[in-house]
Amino acid sequence: MLRLVLLLSVCSAAIGCGGGGPPEFTAPPVRVVCTTTIVADVVKHVGKERVAVETLMGPGVDPHRYLPTAGDREQLEGAHLVFFNGLHLEGKMTDTFEKSRRRFRAFAVTRDISERDLRPADTDGGAHDPHVWFDVKLWAKSIDPIRAELAKLDPGGAAFYMTNANDYRQELDKLDAEVRAAAGTLPKERRVLVTGHDAFGYFGRAYGFEVRGLQGVSTASEVGTTDRDRLAEFLGAQRVPAVFTETSVPDEGLKAVLDTTRQKYGHTVRLVGGDDALYSDALGAPTSPGGTYAGMVRHNIKVIVDALSK
Numbered sequence: 001m002l003r004l005v006l007l008l009s010v011c012s013a014a015i016g017c018g019g020g021g022p023p024e025f026t027a028p029p030v031r032v033v034c035t036t037t038i039v040a041d042v043v044k045h046v047g048k049e050r051v052a053v054e055t056l057m058g059p060g061v062d063p064h065r066y067l068p069t070a071g072d073r074e075q076l077e078g079a080h081l082v083f084f085n086g087l088h089l090e091g092k093m094t095d096t097f098e099k100s101r102r103r104f105r106a107f108a109v110t111r112d113i114s115e116r117d118l119r120p121a122d123t124d125g126g127a128h129d130p131h132v133w134f135d136v137k138l139w140a141k142s143i144d145p146i147r148a149e150l151a152k153l154d155p156g157g158a159a160f161y162m163t164n165a166n167d168y169r170q171e172l173d174k175l176d177a178e179v180r181a182a183a184g185t186l187p188k189e190r191r192v193l194v195t196g197h198d199a200f201g202y203f204g205r206a207y208g209f210e211v212r213g214l215q216g217v218s219t220a221s222e223v224g225t226t227d228r229d230r231l232a233e234f235l236g237a238q239r240v241p242a243v244f245t246e247t248s249v250p251d252e253g254l255k256a257v258l259d260t261t262r263q264k265y266g267h268t269v270r271l272v273g274g275d276d277a278l279y280s281d282a283l284g285a286p287t288s289p290g291g292t293y294a295g296m297v298r299h300n301i302k303v304i305v306d307a308l309s310k
């Protein structure tokens with residue numbers, strides 16, 4: 001009987017005998033798994049050489065539609081820490097995070113952003129627009145949850161994480177000022193940003209753009225004929241010079257809208273794509289301009305200002 005009691009208590013300490021809990025951390029590097037490349041970028045800035053970061057969704061992968069594989073689950077379970085965006089960005093992974101809560105230490109990097117700073121949106125069962133990284137100042141709030149969780153797990157690195165977090169916050173402050181200055185060179189009436197899905201709401205709010213997306217806040221939403229017609233009418237009425245494709249979203253839908261705009265309203269809109277496609281929900285390959293968060297933000301604002309100033 002005593003043996004049975006002992007066995008049971010050992011089991012509950014390990015959190016569920018079958019799968020076990022997250023691995024114990026003994027010494028750096030802290031093994032971190034992130035969902036998106038954008039989240040991983042912050043972790044790398046805060047953790048530097050004390051972390052080994054892996055990312056489930058690679059460059060150009062759409063997080064709204066991403067389904068976790070068996071291999072991902074293994075990766076998550078082997079990590080000391082897991083960071084995800086939250087706010088239902090990873091709409092199809094909600095179950096993985098909620099049902100396997102005890103199998104890994106998973107944290108949403110957006111947890112410190114207060115409700116009043118979030119844009120309401122109905123997305124995959126979530127109540128808010130998850131694309132907070134397009135407001136650089138708001139995204140800077142993802143630094144501290146990451147710093148705090150790293151320091152809790154690895155107290156020996158606490159001072160190091162603090163220094164890195166402060167440095168990166170300053171870098172983002174400068175980046176925010178840079179975007180604001182670039183946006184300011186465009187006359188107010190030209191600040192109209194139209195993209196494949198409605199990812200740029202926070203960008204618009206922060207930097208003074210009117211923003212339209214063909215699809216809703218999630219790419220998992222349906223696009224109907226009415227959506228297409230309405231956008232074509234808007235483009236025609238406003239004589240919008242250019243619309244933008246995104247690296248993580250197919251552009252067929254936008255092309256169809258531009259055909260309608262030309263046929264019905266006699267207005268030709270430029271489709272900005274190829275190397276100039278905007279990075280929306282994923283970074284680019286490590287060597288591309290959008291290989292880092294700061295690089296992605298700089299690329300986007302440059303492309304947007306160039307195309308809309310013509």
Ligand SMILES: [Zn+2]
Nearest residue numbers: 199217218281
């Ligand atoms: Zn999105």
